[in-house]
Amino acid sequence: MPDTYARLQISSPSEYLEITENLAGVLRAARDDKERQLHWVDQVCIDQEHNLQEKSLQVTLTGSIYQQSKMVRVWLGDGAQDGQTGRAFRLAEQVAASTRETDLFTQPQFFAFMNEQTCKQYKIPSLLEAADDYIALIGLLDRPWFRRSWVVQEATLGVAVVYCASNQMMFSNLA
Secondary structure, eight states: OOOOEEEEEOSSTTOEEEEEHHHHHHHHHHOOTTSOOOOOOHHHHSOTTTOHHHHHHHHHHHHHHHHHOSOEEEEOOOSTTTSOHHHHHHHHHHHHHHHHHSOGGGSTTGGGGOOHHHHHHTTOOOTTTSHHHHHHHHHHHTSGGGGSTTHHHHHHSSOEEEEETTEEEEHHHHO
């Protein structure tokens, strides 16, 4: 599916950049009228299509950019793909809360003994009682961002917040 484009006003009504609707979406979600924000956006800052030499140079700098940033915003889309993002985010937060309280997921045999009793013990919804939530979470994790090769750098070198539609969470909770 080809990208659709929006105009981003720079400083006056006649000055703008053409950006993807996807980027426009994250900028809308991140907007804070109380605090001035500075964003480094690879789509805007790197000539990814016309200058391979510049792209190669800039890509080597991105790790440093992510490490020095106050926050890395990860935009997964507007939620229109499936309408289930709220459900997926709630389940991820619930499971993340359980993992903070226990070493449950560090045990290699976790999935082998994930039964009704274990789920109750660790306050995790079972597959039977929350199948739609798990399907929504799988759908969220199937979005294109997770297939990009540099997401590990993007999400782990800085403090990453994941956005999808009106939902947001720390990447560490989704991980």
